[in-house]
Amino acid sequence: MISVELAPLWQEQGQQSIFRHLLECNSQPGVIANLGPWLEQESALLAVLATLLDSSVTIHDLNTLVTPGDRRRLNVPDAPLAEARFIVADGTQAPPADFQPHLGTLDSPELGATVILQGQRLGQGRLHLDCCGPGILGQRTLHLDGFDAAWFTHRAQWVQHFPLGAELILVDATQVVFLPRTTRISMG
Numbered sequence: 001m002i003s004v005e006l007a008p009l010w011q012e013q014g015q016q017s018i019f020r021h022l023l024e025c026n027s028q029p030g031v032i033a034n035l036g037p038w039l040e041q042e043s044a045l046l047a048v049l050a051t052l053l054d055s056s057v058t059i060h061d062l063n064t065l066v067t068p069g070d071r072r073r074l075n076v077p078d079a080p081l082a083e084a085r086f087i088v089a090d091g092t093q094a095p096p097a098d099f100q101p102h103l104g105t106l107d108s109p110e111l112g113a114t115v116i117l118q119g120q121r122l123g124q125g126r127l128h129l130d131c132c133g134p135g136i137l138g139q140r141t142l143h144l145d146g147f148d149a150a151w152f153t154h155r156a157q158w159v160q161h162f163p164l165g166a167e168l169i170l171v172d173a174t175q176v177v178f179l180p181r182t183t184r185i186s187m188g
Helices: 012-027 044-052 068-074 150-158
Strands: 059-061 086-090 114-118 121-132 140-145 167-171 175-179 184-187
Touching: 012 044, 012 175, 044 068, 044 086, 044 114, 044 167, 044 175, 114 150, 121 175, 150 184
Parallel strands: 059 086, 086 114, 114 167
Antiparallel strands: 121 140, 121 184, 167 175
């Protein structure tokens, strides 16, 4: 019998640890979590997807960031952009002008999409977001490198009719940060 050793992010204990970090990020918007201890050659993007997705949700990979092998392991069905529950995109590139995730409905705002942006670096960079709202005492500033500012302009439009909106998760190679629709953001 051949034994295959799975990377920590594909094992139960690794996914539970990553999930706890993701919950903490969601409850404290703008706080950066390091997922490096559960990554070998994988990225934070893949760790987030492996932890949050299963066959009951849909994905749209706007820029083909997820490899075919990882797509098979994730076992998540594809969907058109307007219908996908999770959208993966290259945050270094501006979104298409007509980019519009599903924002939920007044009866079911929880059906709004989660957009996961892969950028270069969290916690450093010239672009900074001043965040306030639930889970933030006063204000929290998030510095970003390699994220196109147009994503945050689009996000302002998505969340303007709260409770409708989309959640935003930012990742770099090993780190993750959440910006839920309840977080108010101004760019500097």
